[in-house]
Amino acid sequence: MEGIIMDDEDDCPELVPIQTKQNISTEQIPVTIITGYLGAGKTTLLNYILTEQHNKRIAVILNEFGEGSAVEKSLAVSQAGELYEEWLELRNGCLCCSVKDNGLKAIENLMEKKGKFDYILLETTGLADPGAVASMFWVDAELGSDIYLDGIVTVIDAKHGMQQLSEQKPEGLINEAARQIALADLTIINKIDLVGEEELATLRETVRSINGLVRMIETERSRVDLSQVLDLHSFDNKDSTSLQEKLQLVKTTRPHLDKSILTVTFEVPGSISEDVLNVYIQNLLWEKTFKNKAGLVMNVIRLKGIVSLRDKAHQVMLQGVHELYELEETPQKWGESEPRVNRLVFIGRNLDQEVLEGQFIATVLNEEGREA
Numbered sequence: 613m614e615g616i617i618m619d620d621e622d623d624c625p626e627l628v629p630i631q632t633k634q635n636i637s638t639e640q641i642p643v644t645i646i647t648g649y650l651g652a653g654k655t656t657l658l659n660y661i662l663t664e665q666h667n668k669r670i671a672v673i674l675n676e677f678g679e680g681s682a683v684e685k686s687l688a689v690s691q692a693g694e695l696y697e698e699w700l701e702l703r704n705g706c707l708c709c710s711v712k713d714n715g716l717k718a719i720e721n722l723m724e725k726k727g728k729f730d731y732i733l734l735e736t737t738g739l740a741d742p743g744a745v746a747s748m749f750w751v752d753a754e755l756g757s758d759i760y761l762d763g764i765v766t767v768i769d770a771k772h773g774m775q776q777l778s779e780q781k782p783e784g785l786i787n788e789a790a791r792q793i794a795l796a797d798l799t800i801i802n803k804i805d806l807v808g809e810e811e812l813a814t815l816r817e818t819v820r821s822i823n824g825l826v827r828m829i830e831t832e833r834s835r836v837d838l839s840q841v842l843d844l845h846s847f848d849n850k851d852s853t854s855l856q857e858k859l860q861l862v863k864t865t866r867p868h869l870d871k872s873i874l875t876v877t878f879e880v881p882g883s884i885s886e887d888v889l890n891v892y893i894q895n896l897l898w899e900k901t902f903k904n905k906a907g908l909v910m911n912v913i914r915l916k917g918i919v920s921l922r923d924k925a926h927q928v929m930l931q932g933v934h935e936l937y938e939l940e941e942t943p944q945k946w947g948e949s950e951p952r953v954n955r956l957v958f959i960g961r962n963l964d965q966e967v968l969e970g971q972f973i974a975t976v977l978n979e980e981g982r983e984a
């Protein structure tokens with residue numbers, strides 16, 4: 613297989629072999645995106661991770677590329693935009709860098725100049741859309757990069773989180789704090805020293821109502837068990853069994869806050885054709901032809917699933933962030949007597965389970981029935 617990468621020196625596309633993802637994943641360096649609203653405790657978390665005992669050489673990137681479209685900037689990598697970087701040596705042989713613009717390019721430079729790292733932590737600015745940043749790393753991994761996206765961690769302020777989540781945005785605009793939770797693989801509810809159990813319970817429930825899939829931990833001064841934050845493998849198929857089990861536990865949620873983001877899930881038995889599934893997903897993510905019963909366009913922020921593709925012995929994982937999605941065969945085979953099912957989880961705005969499931973059955977499944 614071949615793919616195109618841009619050459620640094622002369623901006624000339626160059627054909628290079630791309631190894632399959634599975635082969636290189638052991639050598640690739642994980643990137644964890646740390647996001648969260650202003651003052652939630654992101655920097656405290658980074659500092660904590662850096663000072664904890666770990667045998668990793670961690671590079672920390674404080675990015676300021678949240679403003680504007682990070683995706684556009686990443687696509688302009690080949691145009692060799694000017695970079696501004698400041699490097700700081702930290703404890704444990706860790707490095708810290710502040711990037712004004714292109715985060716990806718900075719990481720590549722980092723690899724060249726300082727040798728390889730074991731781990732990269734990237735703190736986004738409080739108001740950034742981490743989805744754009746995540747998509748950028750995800751796209752890059754597809755191009756055979758040295759790095760891969762391990763997970764999105766959202767730090768939430770236990771004291772101010774509810775208020776931030778309740779802020780009404782002008783029509784059409786999304787609440788940033790809610791979006792950050794919708795995207796997360798892990799949420800850290802921080803500053804629990806500042807709230808009582810009741811307040812905490814309300815916040816917990818609200819977080820769950822937004823993202824039915826997310827793992828939640830609670831901390832003071834962002835003190836976490838590192839094994840709960842690093843090496844989550846949220847975007848790869850290293851762990852498809854557990855993903856399947858995890859998806860089975862997810863329930864469709866009821867929005868707690870007005871017009872808020874929620875999680876929708878369904879399971880439909882049968883095997884489907886990849887082409888028809890692609891049309892369904894693209895209509896949802898790209899064409900935006902799906903509407904809820906109030907006529908509002910569905911907006912999916914995160915998408916996960918395990919599907920049964922016709923002619924495939926293995927389970928196939930579905931992953932999506934904003935408008936990017938990917939279908940990837942997992943090492944997990946369907947059992948001989950195991951019923952073939954498709955389980956999908958959607959996190960986003962204006963989602964309606966009946967519509968999503970109904971459309972899936974009507975288009976994806978019935979199309980399959982006609983072909984069979």
Ligand SMILES: Nc1nc2c(ncn2[C@@H]2O[C@H](COP(=O)(O)OP(=O)(O)OP(=O)(O)O)[C@@H](O)[C@H]2O)c(=O)[nH]1
Pocket residue numbers: 648649650651652653654655656657737738767802803804805806831832833834
């Ligand atoms: N009481 C209390 N204060 C905390 C806790 N964690 C962090 N803080 C304080 O909260 C403030 C903000 O923490 P930061 O780690 O800078 O938050 P941040 O998310 O990086 O903030 P920005 O980068 O400005 O968005 C600092 O003054 C921290 O000392 C906690 O668990 N309890």
Ligand SMILES: [Zn+2]
Pocket residue numbers: 654655656735
């Ligand atoms: Zn910070």
